[in-house]
Amino acid sequence: MRREQVSAIINLLEPSDALQPLTAVRPVGMLPFGGRYRLVDFQLSSVINAGIQNVMVTVPRSGRSVADHLRSGRDWSLNTIRGGLFLSPYNDLKLVAPEKKAALLHHYYDNSIQFLKCSQSEYSVVMSTRNVGNIDLKALLRYHEERNSPVTAVDKRVDPASLIPENTILQLTAKGEATAVVPMSKAKISPKTKQVAKSMAIYLMSTVDLIELLQSANQRGDMISLEELMRQAVIQHNANAFEYTGFQANIHDTNSYFAANMAVLDEANFRALFYSSRRIYTKVKNEIPTFFATGSQCRDSLCGTGGYIEGQLDHSVIFRDVLINRDSQVKNAIIMQGARIGAGCKLENVIIDKDAVIGPNLVLKGTSTTPLVISKGQHVFQQAEVAVHD
Secondary structure (H helix, E strand, C coil): CCCCCEEEEEECCCCCHHHCCCCCCCCHHHCEECCCEEHHHHHHHHHHHCCCCEEEEECCCCCHHHHHHHCCCHHHCCCCCCCEEEEECCCCHHHCCHHHHHHHHCCCCHHHHHHHHHHCCCEEEEEECCEECCCCHHHHHHHHHCCCCCEEEEEEEECHHHCCCCCEEEEECCCCEEEEEEEHHHCCCCCCCCCEEEEEEEEEEEHHHHHHHHHHHHHHCCCCCHHHHHHHHHHHHCEEEEECCCCCEECCCHHHHHHHHHHCCCHHHHHHHHCCCCCCCCCCCCCCCCEECCCCEEECCEECCCCEECCEEECCEECCCCEECCCCEEEEEEECCCCEECCCCEEEEEEECCCCEECCCCEEECCCCCCEEECCCCEECCHHHCCCCC
């Protein structure tokens, strides 16, 4: 792939209500994943592994965590003289004076259009961050160039029984072309169907066509998401369906986020995601490895750097700089950066957000399908402050 052949737009303006309170102060793409990564790292890594050097990230209203994580883009080799990383600010119509609101409607996509024009790229790929995967964008481009449809959509073939109404799928013709992207709840699937094309919300098309699509939306005054515009393009033109065969997880609510982290504890999934020929990059922090004190136990878990473990870990994902005190038992848990777990605690099926503090001798227990969530920075010192699931 030539250096400026493809540009990328990574869309962080995604629905997040079903992921509360984890997304109260961060967008979906900034959710921690796998012990040291953020969801956006997987899209950025796919972009860099394909040699793409023009990348725009659409920043939501809660953009502080985005700027803190991405910075200049150096950790993804995007701090270049030509091209590089561009952040597109969020335009909130609620904060705009009524007399200026109508004019803004017709300029909503101006930043994206300007980025695409300056990139001078032949093709553009639009990606969401709620799908975890390690996709080969070079193969996607080759697939697109070998076919006639102006749009190529990426999918993962799965058993329809594994999907929920919130998931979206590609409707495919007998020739394998996608005619629409529809919610699972509205899809007409035969009981005999063994596989459906689950959408990964990744679309590739000509940059000229994408600019025309955005300009048309501006002229109509449509203030809809970029992903919705891409779905309309699939309906308008039909699309090539590129099948992704690696590990994939869709993050659409708290339960799916918990399940996706637990899934990477399976060695086959872990190797498929992180040990392919395409490396996953993230923000670098030079820290010492996690220290395991005498008497501590760790089984089937991922641990980030800089932590201190005295208790017992079982099938859990532990992020950086986590302290787990003596006699604590942690099972099926996600514990994010900077969290502190007191002595004698019993944690099972829980998500402990960043910088939370759990007092000693507490029992925090959720279920495998409904994990208990402790919010970012929350301090819990009494049993009455948390709900326990039997």
